[in-house]
Amino acid sequence: xxxxxxxxxxxxxxxxxxxxxxxxxxxxxxxxxxxxxxxxxxxxxxxxxxxxxxxxxxxxxxxxxxxxxx
Numbered sequence: 001x002x003x004x005x006x007x008x009x010x011x012x013x014x015x016x017x018x019x020x021x022x023x024x025x026x027x028x029x030x031x032x033x034x035x036x037x038x039x040x041x042x043x044x045x046x047x048x049x050x051x052x053x054x055x056x057x058x059x060x061x062x063x064x065x066x067x068x069x070x
Contacts (some may be wrong), residue, residue, distance in 0.1 A: 023033040 019033050019037070020030055023030045026033070
């Protein structure tokens with residue numbers, strides 16, 4: 001359990017440092033970079049993954065009916 005807590009602590013610190021360094025490179029604040037990640041990019045990627053899933057499911061269903069697989 002301690003290893004899991006240490007891993008989570010390391011991951012949190014790494015991500016925070018990454019965002020702070022990215023904010024410094026782009027001359028933005030930490031909050032602005034967080035906004036871009038969690039309010040713009042994450043929802044877009046989440047919606048894109050759902051759309052990709054439904055497209056692939058439709059293709060697979062079409063492929064199964066054309067091959068006549070059970």
